[in-house]
Amino acid sequence: MRLYPIEAGNFKLDGGAMFGVVPKSIWNRTNPADSNNMIDMAARCLLVEDGDRLILIDTGMGNKQSEKFFGYYYLWGDHSLDKSLQDIGFSRDDITDVFLTHLHFDHCGGCIEYNKDRSILIPAFKNATYWSNADHWQWAVEPNKREKASFLRENIQPIKESGQLQFIDIKNSTPFEESPLGFKVFFASGHTEKQMIPIIEYNGMTICFVADLIPTAGHLPLPYVMGYDTRPLLTLDEKELFLNLAANNNYYLFLEHDPNNQIITVQQTEKGVRLNESLSCNDIFK
Incomplete structure (x- = not known):
């Protein structure tokens, strides 16, 4: 097995929204804000090369949205998913599986693109199986009013229509579920229903792609919960369980947004x- 970080782009989000009830005077020490109260964010995906499989975990925002849409997120830097793949000798057509931690636009927007004449939306990874889970999928296609702006139909419906969608089974094992992709999954529902955290055994180490359970290193204290989370008290419990496992078992936490x-x-x-x-x-992926 080989692992590769895939930098899919950088953007900014409101620092207050990212830290919920935590005062700016505290979170600004670890995640400094600009004059507009925006903090720097990454869209760092992970590529897993395992035998004949090439598994991409999350895809970033993609590039199909309007200039007005991207203007809300202050894109910066020169990273892109295609460039990151090219730098390590791969292309989108090589991807066999796209594993989506959840369907918020900054995690799945790169799944779908326009065709050459921009007339229809098509899968950006034509040879890949797309993986979600049935509970989260239903949550996303019938979104609550709080999350509706994050679940964009143009990112989600074309996946189903393509016939390339499959679901990870949930058997309520604790703390991790087995998956068909060769790694285990930790399910967390505080941020959004059944977010999936991949747990990958690699060269004697446990690598955890922590997605929005722990967005940045600044979010480690339990009360530091995003304002975006739908069930913040549940996030507290899930973070406590997961971080205790991570500390006691020396897990390596791969940060998507830091x-x-x-x-x-x-x-x-x-x-x-x-x-x-x-x-x-x-230091780790050698």
Whole structure:
């Protein structure tokens, strides 16, 4: 098995929304805001090369939305999914599986693109199976009013129409479920219903793609919960369970949204689970 970070782009989000009830005077120390109160965010995906399979975990925002849409998110930097794939010798057509942690636009927007004359929407990975789970899919296609702006029909419906969609079974095993992709999954429903956190065994290490359960290293303290989470009290419980497992078992946490910290480890302290070490993907994926 080989792992590769795939930098799909950078954007900005409101710092207050990203930290919920935590005062700016506190979160600004770890995630400094600009004059518009926006903080830097990454869309860092993960490519898993395992035998004949090439599995892409999440896809970033993609590029099909309007200039007005992207204007809300202050895109910055020169990263792109295609460039990141090309840099390691792959293309979209090589991808066999696209695993979606959840269907918010910044995680699945790159799944779908326009055809050459921009007349129809088609899968951006024509040879891939797309993986979600039935509970989250239903949650996304019939969205609540709070999340409706994050579940964009143009990102979701064409996946189903393509015939390339499959679901991960949920058997309510604890703490992790087996998946058909060769790694386990931790389900978390505080942010959105049945978000899937891949747990990958790699060279004697456990690599966890923590998606929006722990967006950045600044979100490690339990009360630091995003304003976007639909069930923040459930997030507290899920974070506590997961971070205790991570600290006690020396998991490596792959951060999707932190532009400065790619992988971190955590440790038990008197104040709870806190940052132990920040590592680059080059340190781990050798």
